[in-house]
Amino acid sequence: MKISPSILSADFSNLKKDVKIVEKAGVDYLHIDIMDGHFVSNLTFGANVVQALRPHSNLIFDCHMMVDNPDKYVINFAHAGADIMGIHAEATPHLHAVLSLIKDAGMKAEVAINPGTPVSSIQEVLPLINQVLVMTVDPGFGGQEFLPQTLDKVKTLATYKERNGLNFDIEVDGGLNERTTKLALLAGANIVVAGSFIFKANDPIVQVKRLRDVANKLS
Numbered sequence: 151m152k153i154s155p156s157i158l159s160a161d162f163s164n165l166k167k168d169v170k171i172v173e174k175a176g177v178d179y180l181h182i183d184i185m186d187g188h189f190v191s192n193l194t195f196g197a198n199v200v201q202a203l204r205p206h207s208n209l210i211f212d213c214h215m216m217v218d219n220p221d222k223y224v225i226n227f228a229h230a231g232a233d234i235m236g237i238h239a240e241a242t243p244h245l246h247a248v249l250s251l252i253k254d255a256g257m258k259a260e261v262a263i264n265p266g267t268p269v270s271s272i273q274e275v276l277p278l279i280n281q282v283l284v285m286t287v288d289p290g291f292g293g294q295e296f297l298p299q300t301l302d303k304v305k306t307l308a309t310y311k312e313r314n315g316l317n318f319d320i321e322v323d324g325g326l327n328e329r330t331t332k333l334a335l336l337a338g339a340n341i342v343v344a345g346s347f348i349f350k351a352n353d354p355i356v357q358v359k360r361l362r363d364v365a366n367k368l369s
């Protein structure tokens with residue numbers, strides 16, 4: 151299991167400090183939620199924040215683009231130091247083209263699906279991509295309740311991947327804690343995004359260890 155803490159719940163007045171804490175805790179990725187106020191109603195930050203954090207961390211920057219017209223941002227995010235760029239299937243009619251742009255720009259390509267979007271809508275691009283992000287809440291805000299019905303899509307993806315000899319990672323995002331992480335791992339996810347579970351607690355390092363323990367107990 152890889153852990154990708156979402157800085158959406160970190161201290162925006164001192165992001166560097168929080169990034170260093172989770173890096174010390176031994177996480178794998180840093181999940182950076184980009185929201186444009188159109189695709190979702192919330193607004194966060196852009197490539198400039200990715201660029202500002204880049205010299206301070208060796209973590210893999212996992213950028214979750216909750217934006218319309220994601221093609222517009224590919225080059226800026228590549229230059230800013232993003233490693234993985236995840237775009238929403240609902241945000242563009244040109245999914246194959248934008249995922250290809252992301253790969254051509256030297257990043258890993260991910261496609262994300264909202265709770266209301268079926269796996270069948272992304273089936274054609276699965277051979278092209280490195281990761282699928284199954285949203286386990288409706289995107290836009292941290293601290294929401296995990297939607298258990300999304301686990302069926304994780305299972306469907308894990309089975310499809312196995313049957314077709316594909317090797318994309320399956321990431322889950324939204325409402326992840328010890329209980330729901332266990333459910334997601336059992337369904338076949340291998341990357342867990344956690345925002346409030348890690349950053350809203352007293353000790354983020356303890357929280358990361360708690361998630362690791364969930365995976366260790368299953369293996």
Ligand code: DX5
Nearest residue numbers: 156289290292293325345346
């Ligand atoms: C929600 C974001 C998530 C968010 C998860 O739209 O994509 O990454 O930070 O937050 P928690 O873990 O608090 O549900």
Ligand code: ZN
Nearest residue numbers: 156183214323
């Ligand atoms: Zn996210």
